[in-house]
Amino acid sequence: MRVVLILFWLAAVLALLAPVLRRLTQRPLGARAALPDELVKDPVCNTYVVKSRALSRVDGGEVRYFCSAECARRAASG
Numbered sequence: 001m002r003v004v005l006i007l008f009w010l011a012a013v014l015a016l017l018a019p020v021l022r023r024l025t026q027r028p029l030g031a032r033a034a035l036p037d038e039l040v041k042d043p044v045c046n047t048y049v050v051k052s053r054a055l056s057r058v059d060g061g062e063v064r065y066f067c068s069a070e071c072a073r074r075a076a077s078g
């Protein structure tokens, strides 16, 4: 009967750990925010900027990053 108890215990532990393991294995959408030093490319002057310091603009549903307001303005104007 001890085997049944161990199996029941294992099932209970797995049921408790399943959501935690799922969270660990899946890459959450917010993972980008957890990497503040990620480098992004400014499409105007082709400079790599630290994402946390870059200016972001949403252009056609796509986020673009710029090193400065000047580059953001230049991208918007043409």
Ligand SMILES: [Zn+2]
Binding pocket: 042, 044, 045, 046, 047, 066, 067, 068, 071
């Ligand atoms: Zn720039």
